[in-house]
Amino acid sequence: MTERLLSCSEAFAEALHEEMKRDDTVFIIGEDLRAHDGIFGQFKGLPSKYPERVIDTPISETCLVGAGLGAALTGMRPLVDLHFADFFTTAMDEIANQAAKIRYMFGGQARIPLVIWAPDGGGLSAAAHHSQCLEAWFVHTPGLKVVAPSEPADVKGLIKSAIREDNPVIFFQHKKLFAQKGPVPKEEYLIPLGKGDIKRKGRDITIITYSRMTYFALEAAKQLALKGIEVEVIDIRTLKPLDFEMIAESVKKTYHALVVHEACLTGGFGAEIAARIGEELFDDLDAPVTRIGAKDVPIPFSPLLENYVLPQVSDIVRGIKKVLNLG
Amino acid sequence: MNQAKLGKTDMLNLFKKMLLVRAFEEKAGELFQQNLIPGFIHLSIGQEASSVGTCSVIRPNDYVASTHRGHGHMIAKGADPKRMFAEILGKSTGYCKGKGGSMHIADFSLGFLGANGVVGGGFPIAVGAGLSIKLRRTDQIAIVFFGDGAANRGTFHEALNMAAIWKLPVIFVCENNQYASTTSISYSLAGGSIAGRACAYGIPGYTANGNDVLEVREIVGRAVLRARSGEGPSIVENKTYRYRGHFEGDPQKYRSPQEIDGFKKEQDPIAVFEIRLKTAKVLTDSAAKKMRKDVAQIIEDAVHYAREAPLPQPEDAMEDLFVNP
Numbered sequence: 001m002t003e004r005l006l007s008c009s010e011a012f013a014e015a016l017h018e019e020m021k022r023d024d025t026v027f028i029i030g031e032d033l034r035a036h037d038g039i040f041g042q043f044k045g046l047p048s049k050y051p052e053r054v055i056d057t058p059i060s061e062t063c064l065v066g067a068g069l070g071a072a073l074t075g076m077r078p079l080v081d082l083h084f085a086d087f088f089t090t091a092m093d094e095i096a097n098q099a100a101k102i103r104y105m106f107g108g109q110a111r112i113p114l115v116i117w118a119p120d121g122g123g124l125s126a127a128a129h130h131s132q133c134l135e136a137w138f139v140h141t142p143g144l145k146v147v148a149p150s151e152p153a154d155v156k157g158l159i160k161s162a163i164r165e166d167n168p169v170i171f172f173q174h175k176k177l178f179a180q181k182g183p184v185p186k187e188e189y190l191i192p193l194g195k196g197d198i199k200r201k202g203r204d205i206t207i208i209t210y211s212r213m214t215y216f217a218l219e220a221a222k223q224l225a226l227k228g229i230e231v232e233v234i235d236i237r238t239l240k241p242l243d244f245e246m247i248a249e250s251v252k253k254t255y256h257a258l259v260v261h262e263a264c265l266t267g268g269f270g271a272e273i274a275a276r277i278g279e280e281l282f283d284d285l286d287a288p289v290t291r292i293g294a295k296d297v298p299i300p301f302s303p304l305l306e307n308y309v310l311p312q313v314s315d316i317v318r319g320i321k322k323v324l325n326l327g
Numbered sequence: 328m329n330q331a332k333l334g335k336t337d338m339l340n341l342f343k344k345m346l347l348v349r350a351f352e353e354k355a356g357e358l359f360q361q362n363l364i365p366g367f368i369h370l371s372i373g374q375e376a377s378s379v380g381t382c383s384v385i386r387p388n389d390y391v392a393s394t395h396r397g398h399g400h401m402i403a404k405g406a407d408p409k410r411m412f413a414e415i416l417g418k419s420t421g422y423c424k425g426k427g428g429s430m431h432i433a434d435f436s437l438g439f440l441g442a443n444g445v446v447g448g449g450f451p452i453a454v455g456a457g458l459s460i461k462l463r464r465t466d467q468i469a470i471v472f473f474g475d476g477a478a479n480r481g482t483f484h485e486a487l488n489m490a491a492i493w494k495l496p497v498i499f500v501c502e503n504n505q506y507a508s509t510t511s512i513s514y515s516l517a518g519g520s521i522a523g524r525a526c527a528y529g530i531p532g533y534t535a536n537g538n539d540v541l542e543v544r545e546i547v548g549r550a551v552l553r554a555r556s557g558e559g560p561s562i563v564e565n566k567t568y569r570y571r572g573h574f575e576g577d578p579q580k581y582r583s584p585q586e587i588d589g590f591k592k593e594q595d596p597i598a599v600f601e602i603r604l605k606t607a608k609v610l611t612d613s614a615a616k617k618m619r620k621d622v623a624q625i626i627e628d629a630v631h632y633a634r635e636a637p638l639p640q641p642e643d644a645m646e647d648l649f650v651n652p
Contacts, residue, residue, distance in 0.1 A: 027462060052462065058492065063451045063485035070455015073440060074390060075463060078455075097445050098452065105431040106441055107423030108647030143648055166650035 002186040009178045011152035013037075013044040015159045016079070018188060020050055023077060026163060027053035029068055030081025031061075038081070040119065040178040065091035065116060069099045072114040072168075079163060085120035085172060086132050099168040100143030111166040115159070120148075121174040121212055121262055122299045122310050131299035131306075133211070133263035138170045139240045139272065145193055146239040148172040150214035152182040154237055157191030165193065174212040174262075196243035198250070202230035205256035205320055208247055208273055210236045213260045213311065220316035231320060239269055247273065248281055255286040256323045260316055265293035292319045333541075338609050339618075341383055341540055345375040345597050346622045348399040351408055352571075354626050355398065355415060355429075359575045363634070365417050368429040370571045371399040373538075376596035377502045377565040378403045380543030381470060384551050390438045390456040390469040392449035395430045396502075396569075397442035400472050404439045408625060412633035419639040420632075426647065438467075446507070447480030449473060450499070454486045457495030457560070468496040468554040476507025478521045487560070491528040494559035498550045501562065502537060504569040509581040522564035530560050537565025538596040541603075568594065 006014065020026045027050075032039060034047040034056050047054040057064040061082065068080035082088065088095065095116065103110045122131035138146045145167055149155045155173060162169040199214055200221050207217045214235040221231035232250050236243055251257050257277050259270035270291040277289045295309045321327065352370045359368055371378065378399030382391070393400040401411065406422070414421025415429045422432050433441035440456065443449050453471035460467045477483060478501060490497045501521045505512050518524065525532025531553070535546040543565055550561035568590040572579045604610035 025462075029458075055458075058485075058488055060485035060489055062482055063454055063489050066451020066482070066486075067455035067458055067489065070392075070440070070452035070457075070469075071459040071462070072455070073435075073452065074456045074459040076459045093445055093448065094451055098443075098448060101431075102441065103650070104648050105423060105427045106433040106435070107421070107426050109423070109433055109435040111650055145649075 003183040004186060005181045006152050006184040007179050007181050008152045008155045008173060009041045009044070011156040011184050012042045012159055012173070013046065015156045016043060016046055017049070019160055019163045020046065020053060025075060025077045026079065027055065027076060028079045028081060029055045029057060029064055031057055031059055031064070031083050033081060039083070040175070042178070061087050061090040062094060066094040066098065068114055068116070069094060069102070069112065072112050073102070073110055077113040077163060079115045079117055082116060082118040084130050085118035085134050086129050088118065088134055088137070095138075095144070095170070096141045100141050103167070104143055112168050113166050114168045115162045115171050116168070117171045117173070119175045120172045121176060122306060123176045123212070125301055125303055125306060127301035128298040133261065135170070135172055135239055136263060136267055136269050139269055143168065145169045145241065147193060147237065148211040148239060149237050150174070150177060150211055150235050152180065153184045154191060154197065154235070156184055157189055158193065158237060161190050161193055169193070172211065176212055180215070191237070193238045194241035194243055195238065196234050196236040196246040198232060198246070199235050200231065200233040202232035202254065204230045204254055205258060205323055206232045206234060206247070206250040206254045207258050207260055207316070207320070208234050208236060209260040210239065211262065213262050216311065216313050217260055217316055219313045220320060223313070223317055224320060229320065229324065242273070244276060247277065251277060251281050252284045255284060257285070257289045258292065258319050258323050259289065260292045260311060260319070262310060263293055264296045265291060266296050268293045287323050287325065290319055290323050292316060335609050338604060341379060342600055342604060342610065343618050343622065344379045344383070344403060345540065345600065346619060347408070347625065348375045348378060348402050349597060350622045350626045351398060351402055351411070354630060356571065356575055358416070358630070364415055364429070366428055367574045367576070368415065369396040369574050371396045371569065373570040373590065373596070374502050374504060374567045375399055376540035376543050376600070377500070377537045377567050380540040381472070381500050381547045384544050384548040385468065385470060388438055389467050390440055390453070392440045392453040392456070392469065392471040393442045394449065394472050394474060394477070395442060395444055395446070396474065397432065397472070398429070401432060401434065401439055401442070404434070404437050406434050406437060406439065408629035409632040412629045413636045416633045416636070417638070418633060418636035419643065420636040424643065424647070425639045447473065447477040447482040450477070450480070450482040450486035453497050454490050454495060457490060457497035458493065460496055461493065466555055468498065468551060470498050470500055472500050472502060474507060475501065475503040475505065475512050475516065475521060476510070478524065479515060487524070487528045487530070487562070490560040491530050494557060496554035496557070497560045498547065498554055499560065499562045500547065501564040503564050503566050506569070506573070506581065508573045511581065520564070522562050525562040530562065532562040532564070534564045534566065537567030538594045538599060540596060540600050567596070
């Protein structure tokens with residue numbers, strides 16, 4: 001396969017170009033999409049190429065998410081751009097009560113080919129209203145699929161699959177990763193939802209992570225490799241459905257598991273993964289499953305404060321040493 | 328379609344449909360009294376002119392988003408009372424296989440995008456249907472029914488603004504029955520008029536006597552014509568009244584029995600229309616009697632079907648979440 005280096009933004013835009021060309025029911029709806037081809041450049045070239053299918057809305061998140069749902073129910077395949085994941089709060093009824101439940105409560109009558117796409121995460125001094133990782137809310141709502149990739153190639157393959165899904169998908173992309181480059185195959189490809197990826201092989205401990213923390217975990221693994229500790233890093237990529245098979249296979253080999261996410265620790269998705277490992281793989285563990293997440297406060301503004309709250313590479317290194325009982 | 332063109336058969340069909348909605352609702356109330364319906368139900372008795380009149384001027388492939396008080400809308404859109412009763416009784420042959428019940432019932436094959444358990448939940452969905460119609464370049468329209476209470480939700484205002492700026496073929500049909508659950512519009516509605524809120528969005532806001540099926544037809548018909556010709560949305564406020572409580576079993580301490588009786592005596596949509604049809608010699612006493620008998624038979628058959636219908640298997644609860652899990 002031929003590859004080139006693309007950023008997450010470029011990989012995303014390329015996926016959208018391919019899908020909008022392939023299927024004229026695909027359209028994009030959200031705030032401030034057209035003036036700058038998306039605030040992260042994620043829709044580069046699309047507004048001019050598809051003037052009717054890249055739709056700017058008023059600041060009405062409730063209605064634009066609900067309108068995406070209504071369009072999905074009536075023959076279209078919308079991608080709703082939520083601008084920032086923090087704004088999910090303004091459209092929760094449309095997502096949790098309507099999009100997630102309409103197929104089920106109507107006895108399977110509806111197909112809902114709807115992607116709600118939301119940039120999330122901290123590290124930009126964007127503070128409490130523009131920095132959150134809210135994925136746990138959505139994995140806790142039956143009827144939604146939840147995706148949070150890290151690498152550009154995964155972004156591309158997964159957003160293409162999400163667009164072709166006939167179920168509602170919440171698709172997170174970390175704001176700090178839009179400029180992140182990585183190899184992306186030139187040929188067309190899809191990555192199915194529900195498949196994790198081992199980003200680094202190792203025999204001593206399994207880190208289960210996703211989104212930006214994948215890069216942090218890889219950095220921690222690199223540092224510990226110098227000391228002879230081999231860390232396996234699994235990027236689950238899709239939170240729901242979860243590739244637990246991959247996690248189990250790895251933990252059965254390493255006997256140690258550390259779950260890492262940027263979202264705050266309490267009630268985070270890491271708790272779910274840790275619980276399942278505890279329930280299903282207890283006999284394979286040489287140490288308790290351990291979690292790393294942000295501290296349980298809103299994300300503060302000042303960089304020193306923010307760095308203190310968000311998990312850092314050093315926290316992951318410490319976490320690995322703790323699980324491996326290396327003092 | 329306007330009133331002038333309405334033939335005798337059309338008039339009688341309207342009347343029969345109103346009888347059917349009422350008979351369905353009265354029977355649902357009875358079944359509830361007999362503890363045959365799990366949960367709770369919201370009946371639309373007294374509001375038949377609005378549901379039937381509105382749905383009589385739209386096409387089979389037009390969309391309807393409904394409310395928690397939606398049985399009448401669904402019957403008026405052409406739903407099968409058998410499968411409706413089966414759903415309300417929690418049976419596997421119901422419209423939603425027993426997963427939705429009264430408040431979450433739908434028939435997508437009729438463009439009926441569902442009742443909704445959230446007041447004001449239908450507005451954004453209808454805007455989306457309208458947007459989809461525009462993008463697909465069809466001449467369909469979308470109707471969103473809502474109550475007076477929903478006019479105070481934020482969804483109402485976001486949806487009106489969006490539908491208006493894009494000139495979407497969406498008609499906001501309010502059934503103002505004067506009470507949002509227990510709360511009177513005299514307390515909760517700033518400005519006093521729901522149709523009046525249209526002027527803020529630069530669209531027409533019509534008020535209709537919601538107990539007069541022909542007036543509802545005429546006024547919704549105007550909005551339909553406008554929507555279909557690409558001129559955009561309208562609000563139609565059908566002023567009506569519900570005879571039953573917000574839900575069956577509602578003690579209704581917020582209004583007097585005299586108030587309810589007054590509406591029943593003077594403005595009942597079925598009685599008003601029946602007198603009109605008889606005065607115009609479109610309907611005879613014996614024809615009305617036969618029609619009521621036919622409708623009672625339809626309802627009896629539907630209830631029989633629903634009561635005999637199989638219950639779902641417990642593990643069916645795990646089906647229908649995703650198209651492909």
